[in-house]
Amino acid sequence: MALDFFKVQDHAARYRKYRLPSPNEVQGLIVRYLQRKKGKPFSLAVDIGCGSGQSTRGMAPYFERVIGIDVSEAQVEEAKKVDGPDNVSYRRGFAEELEFEEGSVDLVTAGAAAHWFDMKKFMKEVERILKPKGCVALYCYEVPCLLNYDNRTEHPAQIVQDLFTILKPYETKVNKIVWDEYKEVFDAITFPDKERAEDIYIKLKKPVSWFISYLRSSVLYQTYLKNDPENAKASLEKTEQRLLSTMGVSSETVVEFGIKYFCLLASKPE
Numbered sequence: 001m002a003l004d005f006f007k008v009q010d011h012a013a014r015y016r017k018y019r020l021p022s023p024n025e026v027q028g029l030i031v032r033y034l035q036r037k038k039g040k041p042f043s044l045a046v047d048i049g050c051g052s053g054q055s056t057r058g059m060a061p062y063f064e065r066v067i068g069i070d071v072s073e074a075q076v077e078e079a080k081k082v083d084g085p086d087n088v089s090y091r092r093g094f095a096e097e098l099e100f101e102e103g104s105v106d107l108v109t110a111g112a113a114a115h116w117f118d119m120k121k122f123m124k125e126v127e128r129i130l131k132p133k134g135c136v137a138l139y140c141y142e143v144p145c146l147l148n149y150d151n152r153t154e155h156p157a158q159i160v161q162d163l164f165t166i167l168k169p170y171e172t173k174v175n176k177i178v179w180d181e182y183k184e185v186f187d188a189i190t191f192p193d194k195e196r197a198e199d200i201y202i203k204l205k206k207p208v209s210w211f212i213s214y215l216r217s218s219v220l221y222q223t224y225l226k227n228d229p230e231n232a233k234a235s236l237e238k239t240e241q242r243l244l245s246t247m248g249v250s251s252e253t254v255v256e257f258g259i260k261y262f263c264l265l266a267s268k269p270e
Helices: 002-007 010-020 024-037 055-057 074-083 119-129 158-168 173-179 183-188 209-219 217-225 229-247
Strands: 043-049 065-070 090-093 105-111 130-141 194-207 254-267
Touching: 024 105, 024 130, 024 194, 024 254, 055 065, 055 105, 065 074, 074 090, 105 119, 119 130, 119 194, 119 217, 158 217, 158 229, 173 254, 194 209, 209 217, 217 229
Parallel strands: 043 065, 043 105, 065 090, 105 130
Antiparallel strands: 130 254, 194 254
16 A cells, blocks of 8 residues: 555655655745634644654744644654754644544644545544634645756656656556645535635755655655566666756756645634
8 A cells, every 4th residue: 555655764764855845835825824714823733644744844933832643653753853843743643533622723734645535534523623713724736847948858847757657557546636636635625615726836946866866755656666676766767867868967966946836725614
């Protein structure tokens, strides 16, 4: 099962190192929505599927307490290794069995995680633990795209797409939910007051080697690697060499990436 990869310590460490952070643009969007729908005080935020805590720590300035929850003990341990604000803590738990009192939570978030949830059970728990007018925010992102290299012999986006064509046999329903920008997740949100925020674009500067490691850390590639190690390694190496060749750079050259985020927002009835 793909979710099992997150329970392995070395994959959890790789995930912490190469996953994308929760950008200020998304955090600000969520906090403004909560302010508009519920207002202060902001006592408790719960980040479900927190992984190694990138998204959890981003909410710390706005709340008295932020608790990150993940099904994987390995991920929780990675999160605890990172120095963070005193008001942030982590523990193991399940999206469908949230151990919080009824009406005790201001905000429930999930960054790049909701596609793993049993949404029917998750929403029952969200409705139970949120305060009246409390909010839920579920967001994710597309694969980063390389910027400023359009006029090349090979377009970098096509090279990356060629890799995903090779990975297609290993796609699952979970991957398709993300490719469809959480349309299925949005339909599963039971609160009538809900909306989508799309076309949130951020730019990020990283070396090409980071992007290759980002691809390597994906569950889709890790599944391929587990099933066909030799060809998986060869495919990623070929992808890297094609990118370096067409861009005329080295693996440690810092380049600019564009990343599209999308976010689902909903407020519990009063």
